[in-house]
Amino acid sequence: MTQNNNHGTPEPRHTDSGASFLIATIAGIPVRVHFTFLLLLIFIAAYGQGDVKGQSAYTVVFVILLFACVALHELGHALTARRYGLVTRSIVLYPIGGIASIEGVPEPRQELWIALAGPMVNFVIGALGLLTYYLMQDSKSPVLHTVLELSQANLILAAFNLIPAFPMDGGRILRALIAGKVDRVRATDLAAQVGKFIAVVVGVVAIYKLDLFLTILAVFVYMAADAENNMVRTRALVSGHTVKEAMIRQFITLSVGDTLRDASEKMLQGTQHDFPVMIGDSLAGVLSQRQLSLGLIESGPDAYVAGVMTRDYPTAEPEEALSDLIQRLESTDAVMVIDPKDPGAIPAGMITQERIVEFLVLLNSRNAAHNGG
Numbered sequence: 447m448t449q450n451n452n453h454g455t456p457e458p459r460h461t462d463s464g465a466s467f468l469i470a471t472i473a474g475i476p477v478r479v480h481f482t483f484l485l486l487l488i489f490i491a492a493y494g495q496g497d498v499k500g501q502s503a504y505t506v507v508f509v510i511l512l513f514a515c516v517a518l519h520e521l522g523h524a525l526t527a528r529r530y531g532l533v534t535r536s537i538v539l540y541p542i543g544g545i546a547s548i549e550g551v552p553e554p555r556q557e558l559w560i561a562l563a564g565p566m567v568n569f570v571i572g573a574l575g576l577l578t579y580y581l582m583q584d585s586k587s588p589v590l591h592t593v594l595e596l597s598q599a600n601l602i603l604a605a606f607n608l609i610p611a612f613p614m615d616g617g618r619i620l621r622a623l624i625a626g627k628v629d630r631v632r633a634t635d636l637a638a639q640v641g642k643f644i645a646v647v648v649g650v651v652a653i654y655k656l657d658l659f660l661t662i663l664a665v666f667v668y669m670a671a672d673a674e675n676n677m678v679r680t681r682a683l684v685s686g687h688t689v690k691e692a693m694i695r696q697f698i699t700l701s702v703g704d705t706l707r708d709a710s711e712k713m714l715q716g717t718q719h720d721f722p723v724m725i726g727d728s729l730a731g732v733l734s735q736r737q738l739s740l741g742l743i744e745s746g747p748d749a750y751v752a753g754v755m756t757r758d759y760p761t762a763e764p765e766e767a768l769s770d771l772i773q774r775l776e777s778t779d780a781v782m783v784i785d786p787k788d789p790g791a792i793p794a795g796m797i798t799q800e801r802i803v804e805f806l807v808l809l810n811s812r813n814a815a816h817n818g819g
């Protein structure tokens with residue numbers, strides 16, 4: 447899978463570092479593993495066919511090998527994107543697959559090749575594996591069975607990713623093919639409709655067969671299709687506006703020396719959910735409502751804000767296009783707007799998801815007034 451982020455300026459990267467670990471940097475691209483993936487491995491090790499001795503250990507190794515192939519799939523997207531001058535911020539491996547976060551919006555033809563590259567990697571691995579299996583069939587090598595299973599899994603992965611539904615690569619391929627004829631918003635809408643239709647059909651079959659995994663997958667695909675569609679639409683609606691126009695200018699800040707109790711009191715006083723945390727006059731991090739709640743549970747009210755806040759927060763510049771910021775908000779609570787002339791100081795503003803909704807309402811009412819209604 448891929449994800450496109452449309453922001454051009456270099457900035458402190460939001461890497462969701464609280465929930466994922468860096469395992470390798472390949473071709474300059476950080477490859478991370480989400481903590482839920484480790485949970486999956488622990489789950490398999492603990493419960494996976496535990497009656498057969500050594501079977502769980504084998505499954506764990508197999509899953510790790512499979513996810514190495516998933517990482518190669520994502521690298522396929524990332525390196526193809528690089529050929530078009532698009533930078534991949536990171537690759538994150540989740541239990542349901544990987545996501546390569548690619549910055550910028552590719553042309554339809556570029557998107558087609560970027561999306562195709564991932565499944566093609568799995569197809570090549572699968573084909574080479576099968577070839578190896580048939581060539582070495584007589585050798586009775588104990589790894590041969592693994593080679594066969596891994597090859598089959600890669601071919602399934604390739605086929606699965608070509609299903610024309612977001613967030614699968616097939617959804618992007620479909621959009622790229624339609625986008626040659628209509629604009630991106632319409633193309634995304636059509637691709638999302640197809641994705642939702644497929645999700646409903648698969649969902650009905652899954653429920654009928656009482657297949658829990660397939661049911662979850664169908665729900666996930668349905669939601670992802672909606673999310674992608676909303677994002678592209680929102681981006682189109684706010685295009686032409688800058689970050690400065692929409693940002694929250696008045697907000698309360700916290701200090702690194704504040705306790706979580708202080709932070710809770712400030713949060714309860716108003717409607718602000720995300721707080722810039724300052725050391726003296728300079729920005730040190732951001733504390734979200736979610737982090738505050740988790741911090742209160744883990745460390746209690748006397749812990750310091752400094753120990754709980756994110757230091758790796760996403761930023762934007764006031765003059766940047768607002769549409770470039772929309773994707774950054776998908777994976778975070780708030781984006782800090784930093785004046786490039788004064789990067790260390792109190793942020794010039796903040797943008798949150800709720801703020802985008804408010805801004806859309808404002809734009810809508812302005813248009814209505816303009817049209818005399």
Ligand SMILES: [Zn+2]
Pocket residue numbers: 447448519520523564565607615
């Ligand atoms: Zn992919």
